[in-house]
Amino acid sequence: MTCDLAEFLRARLREPLPGRAAQSRFEPELSFGRHYAPPPPDARHAAVMLLLYPQGARWLLPCTLRPETLSSHAGQVSLPGGLIEPGESSQDAALRELQEELGIDSARVDVLGQLSPLYLFVSNFSVVPWVGVLDHAPDFVPNPGEVEEVLEVPVEFLLDESNRGRHTHTHRDLSFSAPHFLWQGHRIWGATSMILSELVALVEEVPV
Numbered sequence: 731m732t733c734d735l736a737e738f739l740r741a742r743l744r745e746p747l748p749g750r751a752a753q754s755r756f757e758p759e760l761s762f763g764r765h766y767a768p769p770p771p772d773a774r775h776a777a778v779m780l781l782l783y784p785q786g787a788r789w790l791l792p793c794t795l796r797p798e799t800l801s802s803h804a805g806q807v808s809l810p811g812g813l814i815e816p817g818e819s820s821q822d823a824a825l826r827e828l829q830e831e832l833g834i835d836s837a838r839v840d841v842l843g844q845l846s847p848l849y850l851f852v853s854n855f856s857v858v859p860w861v862g863v864l865d866h867a868p869d870f871v872p873n874p875g876e877v878e879e880v881l882e883v884p885v886e887f888l889l890d891e892s893n894r895g896r897h898t899h900t901h902r903d904l905s906f907s908a909p910h911f912l913w914q915g916h917r918i919w920g921a922t923s924m925i926l927s928e929l930v931a932l933v934e935e936v937p938v
Contacts (some may be wrong), residue, residue, distance in 0.1 A: 734790055735885070735936065736782065736842060736863045742932050743843025743861060752931035756923035758908035761851075766855035769849045776847050776857045777824035778801050778811030778903070779849065780929055781839065783864040789885050791872065792832060793918060795879040807881060807918045809859070809925065820844075820858040828862075832880065833871025837866060850921050859925045860891065888930050 749773045750766050758766060769775075776846075782789050793807050805903065814823040824838035847857040847902060870880050887893055890909060899908050910919035918926065 732902060734801060735933065736840070737746060739782075739861060739863075739935050740842045742935065743845070746791070746933045747786045747846050749846040749921075752928040753846065754917070756927045758920060759906040760904070764851040765848050765921070767832050767849055767851070770854070773849065773854050773856045775814045775820070776812055776855045777814055777820040777827070778809040778857055778859050778925065779824040779828045779839075780845070780859060780861045781811060781828060781864065781868075782861065782885070782927070783867050785882075785884075786869050788886060790867070790884050792868075792884055793830060793881040793913075793922065793926075794872070794877045795916065796872075796876070797878045797883060806920065806922070807913075808922050809858075811857070823862055824858070824860040826845040827860070831873050832868070833873075833875050847923060848921055848924060857925075858927075861929065874878050881913060883911075883918075885929075885933060887911075887913060888926055889933060896926045922937065 752763065780791055792810065794810060795860050796806055796808055810828045811824055812827040814820055825839060828834050829836045831928060833921050839862040842861045842863055845861060847856060847858045872880055893911055894909065895912055896907050896909050898905055907924065908919045910917040911923055
């Protein structure tokens with residue numbers, strides 16, 4: 731890349747975003763566009779953080795494997811984040827959850843901007859994704875109640891189409907096909923892959 735990724739994204743996130751055009755590349759079958767609908771009045775509002783940091787010549791970001799004991803999205807790969815508390819902005823919530831889940835000092839995170847929101851109709855969450863950057867690789871201190879494993883995913887891995895696939899997922903009595911990224915045996919799919927897909931679309935615009 732001929733420019734600094736963080737500074738490119740800082741500027742790019744101020745412009746109109748690809749939104750659905752990028753997110754839909756990883757939309758599961760039978761979603762029927764519901765991820766892009768206005769959230770209902772009873773939707774729970776949440777925020778997540780896509781944290782970029784350098785490691786040598788590469789950029790990485792952490793995803794988290796959720797414990798099987800959690801009530802929602804158990805056993806799935808997610809981004810650090812959670813519910814927005816009363817009186818809290820979505821950015822503040824994303825930073826707070828990053829610190830609570832992974833032990834990262836939120837004061838050291840340089841927030842670059844916001845990606846397109848997404849409605850998770852299965853769990854009734856309206857999610858705002860934020861992009862932040864650290865100038866060094868963090869020392870993770872994962873919260874065992876929320877994080878079973880930290881997955882440090884290289885951005886270049888997400889760009890490589892050979893690391894993408896599809897699988898059949900069964901929920902209750904319904905089976906459907908879903909696209910995914912496959913990282914070290916873990917399928918990154920659903921809302922997480924849809925959010926990452928928009929980040930990928932922006933990185934693909936970086937001049938070479």
